[in-house]
Amino acid sequence: MTGAIPEARSHSARAARPEHRYRVLFVSRKLPFADGGGNGAYANDLLQWLVARGAAVDCLLLTELDDSTIPPLWSIPQKGMSGIRVINPGAFRVGDRYLHPWRFVRRKPDPARAVRTTAPSVAAERVAVKQAVSRGKYDAILMNYLWLAPACAGHGVTTLALTHDVWSDRAAGAEYVYTADEEAALLNSADHVLAISPYDATRFEQMGVSKPVHVLYKALAAAPPEDSSPPSARCLFVGSGYGPNAEGLAWFLEKVWPIVLEELPSAHLDVCGAVCGSVKEAPLNVHLHGRVADLGEFYHRAAVAIVPLLRGTGLKIKLVEAVSYRKPVVSTSIGLQGIEQLIGHGVDRADAARDFATNVLRHLSDPASAGREGLLARREAERFLSSDTAYAPVWEIMSTSAK
Template sequence: MKRILYFFPLNPVEKKGGSQTRALHLLKYFKARGMQVDFITKSVWGQYTPETVKAFEDSGLAEHIWVLDRKPVKGNPVKYFFTYKLWHILYERKLKLVPGSFPNHTTLNLRRQFDAILRRQQYDYIIISYAYWADFIRDNPLVGNAVTIIDTHDLLASQHQHDTGFDKGAALGDELRRLAQFNQVWAISPEETYFFSQFLKEKVKYIPMIMTAPAPVKETVEKDFDLIYVASDNPHNLRSAAWFFKEVYPLLPANTRICVIGVITAHVSKDYPNVTLIPFVDDLDAYYRRARVALCPMLTGTGVKVKVVEAMSHGLPVICSERGLDGLPDKTSNGCLSANDPQTFAANIQRVLSDKALYEQLSRQGQAYFQQHFSIESGYQKLDKAMGIDR
């Protein structure tokens, strides 16, 4: 039985964002292939209570779950300085942190805990999510003969390009340096696969978002909403939601029923008529079934937009901007209509809601596109190839 050490910085069973959806389905793949997973993460306020850890353990997706602390408990300031802070400063100097790059989150305390796990057990694969933590394996002899894999999730230099003091050349070089340490680099989109492979060649593997298609629903479900908009509150979504409600929403008929789901709702006014705000739902599928069209008004960001893929799987046409098409292997015949200006964006919404033939065409396109590119069958084939599994 192959053993995997898998680091992911969030709680995958919370399913609050696209990255957690990806992690959850990777864990399901490892289980389906009979692999044994030890899961490590970092402590995040509110995410790892005894109850959530127990729910994760009961899922059977990991044999061991370790929640690591970014820093040790401070306690006595003098003792903290001489037993940790001073050594952490020296550790960061050894890492040679690059000025102007995006953050490096591999603190000395995290590295010590990571190394302690490797001393207890050798692994066939070590998978790290995000280049923030790539230096877990930097100059690390405890890795042994494990195949090391970085699951990039995003081009982080692009994500941080608006940070104060950001240097794009330094950041891109640092990102490539971090990724080059690994035997494999998993990219979630064709665009990032192309970019990384220009420098890292055959190390780069295209591992798309993988999802389970929703079960067919025999009964007719009442369509309570014309539009559904699902989003977290990262900076890209904040800008996109503000643009939609300021520029597009006023152009729509007053009776257009919109359902907004996710923590983005904290940033949407409660005063908009016919707009329902739902911060969290246990069953997102049920709301997709109650909606007619999905929205993705992204203005910035990289990687595949998970909510677009989810909408496709449910046969919902997607009205999006050009950034909403990022991560899709083909930009046409995919169930989406895209536009960047508010007038055309609003017109696309009204076209799809009023034109039954167009609606059905986009619905069929989206479902077929999902099956071809993002289904379990398609994704597992790519993962099998990357991990050297013959089936």
């Protein structure tokens, strides 16, 4: 067994199993939906990459028995979940649906037992992981976020903590606040720590994480078909309801957008995602679309994407997404953390409002040039953000563990 990464195979080719098929148990409190926000897309992309390379992936979905947010009978969306087997403790599988019979008789959650999404793991979750491991011969347990590390440790299987970001640095507005010492202690109970950017990896080491820390970027999505029609004078911001997204958008609308409109009255801004809920009244030429089923049409007609974040950690997946669509990006320094090598390759850095507006206007005023810069950004990013490069550390860890 070697650590070489096998070539991606077609669906028919995957039917022929290799001599040793890696088995991965993904442990999470939420399903890793492809369209479930940046973090969900990141986890889903990694799991689909593993499946495409012949790994068997099981998803252990941890939900409290009295969690009334899930209906008694629910279905797993097919988008992005192909090839992933879902294990939901206490549920009965009926075809492609999962049945929780007790929820027909008790629909109100018990606050004393409810597990908040970001709170430390509880004994019941550790039992669920132990039972899953006893039934499957796994090469690795991949946990979704640091708080599940104690539940996943001590089962005789190599554990990898998918961190997404530095939680103690983003405590403001979080459901559960972790100190740096608490975060380090949780991560040290895993065998390997997966940081989404070099910046996060450095922070983990600074706070006392002694286990191996690997940088695991979010990979580029497959390039969409090229379209010969030029984009219009529109810019695009995509964001969840996460606090820094709302703060960054508010700064852009107050400080940057008036400058843009003064110079180019025909400019428009499209805003997609739950972040729209933070805007009480949309300024002139600002269009709030909320959650949308397909971002492709918005990226297609945009000349430039913006990432006006003022705080936050982790790799900004919205920036990677924009580059995947061959769009130039204007971002603050915070938005570029961990991916600074793209600066000057179709990606502009601007922290002052006037500088940010100047760069946005340059792209809006010359869509043809913006298109060329978007291609440049995509080509540069492909050097280190292809799936086989970005996710290689996980395969290498499993190959070592399986020996």
